[in-house]
Amino acid sequence: MVIRENFENNLKELKRKINEMGELSIDALEKAFNALKMRDVEIALKVIEEDNDIDNLEQEINQFAVWLMAKEQPVARDLRIVVVVLKISNNIERIADFAVNIAKSTIKIGQANSLLDLTDLEKMKDISILMLKKSLKSFLEEDIALAKEVGDLEDEVDELNIETYKKLTGYLSEHPEETNQLVQLLFVNRYLERVADHIQISPRAQPI
Structure with missing residues (x-):
């Protein structure tokens, strides 16, 4: 019984670290998009710098x-949970990398007049963050219904x-002079679509 109790406590700590990593990635996405919206290079640079914290936490989770x-x-069921944690930590790290990519696009756009209002990027960001929150909760609470909601939201991101x-x-075809910013926004569009993909294939694809 003592051995089982120790394992359960360690598993709870592992899940706590996964949740912390998810929250850091959500914060990175929020900051990166705010930097894009406000054309704030300083915030963008901070997102890039803080990515090291997420990378370090992923390594800590993997070692643990x-x-x-x-x-x-x-035993088999417990082993499956630990393996799922490893997969989730990898996906969350990739999500944080996409936040860094958005920050880098912000730096490349610079102080040009923003064309963000032409897009649905902010809505895609909001849905992606909601997906990540639901996905983490689904895994931590073993809630299959929430997992289905994540899949439905991913379809919305694809459409946007x-x-x-x-x-x-x-x-772009009508305003070639805006090529630099438009290309970067196309990249951001792709990054957010990939964020949703990585959320959709983490806890949802591995129900406990």
Whole structure:
């Protein structure tokens, strides 16, 4: 019983770290998009700098998970949970990388008059963050109904991605002088679509 209790406590700590990593990635996405919206290079640079904290936490989670598997030799169901944690931490780290990419696009756009209002990028960002929150809660609370909601929201992001691509490429054909910013916004559109993809394939794809 003591051994089982120790394992459960370690598993709770592992889940706590995953939740912390998810919250840091949400914060990175919010900051990166705010930097894009306000054309604030200083905030963009901070997002890039703070990505090291997320990378370090991923490494910590991975080491903890491997140690837990080696030390406790968990049974099949418990082993599956630990393996899912490893997959989720990798996906969350990739999401944080996309936040960094958005920050880099902000730096490349610079102080040009913003064309963000032409797009649905902010809505895509909001939905993606909602997806990540629901996805983490789904995993931590073993809530399959929430997992389905994540999948439905991902479809919305896909539709907005297509619409934004059409709007930006159409505007680009008429305003070639805005090529730099429009290309960067197309990249941001792609980054947010990939964020949603990585959320959709983490906890939802691995129900406990």
